[in-house]
Amino acid sequence: MVRFYLLRLLKDTIGHVILIGLPLVLITLMVSINRNVPEAPPVEVAALYIGLIYILMFQGFGAAYTFEGLEHDFFSPFKNRLLMSPLHPMRFVYANLLFSILVSYAQSLVLLGYVWLVFGAQIPNLVGVLAVLLLGVVFAQLFAAWLIFVFKKAARAQLAITLYIIGAMILAGFFVPLPESAFTRWARIYSSPLTWVHHALYGFIEHRPEDVFLGVGLLSVGIVVVALWAARLSKSVLS
Amino acid sequence: MIVKMKDVIKRYQGNTLALDYFDLEVHAGEVVGLLGPNGAGKTTAIKALVGLHEVDGGIVEVFGQAQNGKNRDLRQRIGLVTQEITVYEELSAYENLRFFGRLYGLKGEALEQRIQEVGQRIGLADRLHDIPKKYSGGMKRRLNIGCALLHEPELIIMDEPTVGIDPQSRHYILSFVKDLAKKTNVSIIYTSHYIEEVEAIADRVYIVDQGHIIAHGTTKSLIEQMKGDATMHITVKQGSPATVTKLKALPDVKEVTLQDDTYHVIAHAGAVILDKVLAQLSQETIVHVASEQPTLEDVFLMLTGKSLRDGEVA
Structure with missing residues (x-):
């Protein structure tokens, strides 16, 4: 099962192009634009900031691994074949989730490695940063499982997650900086799981333990809630 | 006994009766054909049999054990060839x-050996490392069958395994099923709406319509039920439903259907009705007249009043 699910994901060439190739191009482009902005931060600082935003964004799009895998296995005639096997059907859900998490996390590491190698970005508290990125991927993939169990079609789940990512990025002020106000200050931290991850990442990078606790805490609660909810929804799908 | 379904009832949402006191028995080493049009209840019966559907009443036993969908040991002994290519x-x-x-x-080694054996058996031994995307429809169907054979099941259920493939691949699959039944002691349930397939491979046939078994027996015994009945096929230039009604009203006529401008007339034994039939067709241009021995199709026609072609009920 390990070999099969891994092969299945690794053979998705288009997925790799979109989830690795496209953010690499975007990061490079945004860093070079940033270079020409007056009073811009040093390139290695800007590259890390831009790189992390794109990593979070594409972790969200990487959720497609889970909902496409689960759609194939449980929202198509394939379901009968798997349910007929002696294995408990939840094992196929776990396999989909586990390998989607691994592949998406590996993609995040490639992007992080790129900003480090190419732009010389310094990443303080690397282990903490890597751990938070992993939590981000786990949340995104569990959220994807929840989405497919709710919407039952990958195309609808894709639309939902795209709207979520765009909305979350706008609210967080990642696309365009928002004017300072009580609301935007709140939104930068609390408005979505994407900002929770970002808050925890910069907590580690800028040595602010309280931000780490807040971000990781919110994210952990989010993971538990989404996991339990998805598990509950899966019962009707797998029966 | 390998399979026993007795008085099985299955209702879908909206109270649609999918299985209506459905009965089925399969003995060791037997090929049983389940014949019926689309929507007759064949797939529902199979899902109940393999434990994918809970039933609302009746008995479902596989290998002498009650099938409730939770007994995973039973699954180890069953191979399901799904209707869709999975x-x-x-x-x-x-x-x-x-x-x-x-x-x-x-x-390990046992798995590798089985892959090679199954690859040989389904005729894909030299194409095992190609992706199914590059296969023809027939090759994909064969792989679909192969995936259900790996674990050497004692009961193989093939749900319309030849849908949508070319005649050559269809012939290959039928020969394969016959060969499998002959060389192993495996029991096979083969569902189809292609009468000629069931006629060719099944030891016994169950005819299912509207969730109910309307007849069962060997192909020969079912055809014998038709013995003595006269069957005529009269092709005209343009058939008319009104003529069907007129022909049905003739004495000794049991059943009349119209398909592609051909009237299929089944009459009681010994009845001399050709002249009466032709008299009714005096206003139509007759192209061809033929009579033939009864087939399983005629049995189906007699029992259901419907004909069976490519799953459509005329």
């Missing part, structure tokens, strides 16, 4: 077979 198109046939073998607990 293989991973992006991964090679080898990887597909390997995956399904692993699901049933095969590993």
Whole structure:
């Protein structure tokens, strides 16, 4: 099962192009634009900031691994074949989730490695940063499982997650900086799981333990809630 | 007994009766054909049999054990060939077979050996490392069958395994099923709406319509029920439903259907009705008149009043 699910994901060439190739191009482009902005931060600082935003964004799009895998296995005639096997059907859900998490996390590491190698970005508290990125991927993939169990079609789940990512990025002020106000200050931290991850990442990078606790805490609660909810929804799908 | 379904009732949402006191028995080493049009209840019966559907009443036993969908040991002994092609198109046939073998607990040398054996048996031994995307429809169907054979099940259920493939591949699959039944002691349930397929491979046939078994027996015994009945096929330039009604009203006529401008008339034994039939057709241009021995299709026609072609009920 390990070999099969891994092969299945690794053979998705288009997925790799979109989830690795496209953010690499975007990061490079945004860093070079940033270079020409007056009073811009040093390139290695800007590259890390831009790189992390794109990593979070594409972790969200990487959720497609889970909902496409689960759609194939449980929202198509394939379901009968798997349910007929002696294995408990939840094992196929776990396999989909586990390998989607691994592949998406590996993609995040490639992007992080790129900003480090190419732009010389310094990443303080690397282990903490890597751990938070992993939590981000786990949340995104569990959220994807929840989405497919709710919407039952990958195309609808894709639309939902795209709207979520765009909305979350706008609210967080990642696309365009928002004017300072009580609301935007709140939104930068609390408005979505994407900002929770970002808050925890910069907590580690800028040595602010309280931000780490807040971000990781919110994210952990989010993971538990989404996991339990998805598990509950899966019962009707797998029966 | 391998399979026993007795008085099985299955209702879908909205109270649609999918299985209506459905009965089925399969003995060791037997090929049983389940024949009926689309929507007759064949797939529902199979899902109940393999434990994918809970039933609302009746008895479902497989290998002498009650089938409630929770007994995973039973699944180890059953191979299901799904109606749809359910293989991973992006991964090679080898990887597909390997995956399904692993699901049933095969590993190591035994698994490799079974992959090669099944590859040979389904005629894909030299194409095992190609991805199914590059296969013809018939090759994909064969791989679909192979995936259900890896674990050497004692009961194989084939749900319309030849839908949508070319005649050559269809012939290959039928020969394969016959060969499998002959060389092993496996029991096979073969559902189809192609009468000629069931006629060719099944030891016994169950005819199902509207969720109910309307007849069962050997092909020969079912055809014998028709013995003595006169069957005529009269092709005209343009057939008319009104003529069907007139022909049905003739004495001794049991059943009349119209298909592609051909009237199929079944009459009682010994009845001399050709002149009466032709008299009714005096206003129509007759192109061809033929009579033939009864077939399983005629049995189906007699029992249901419907004809069976490519799953459509005329």
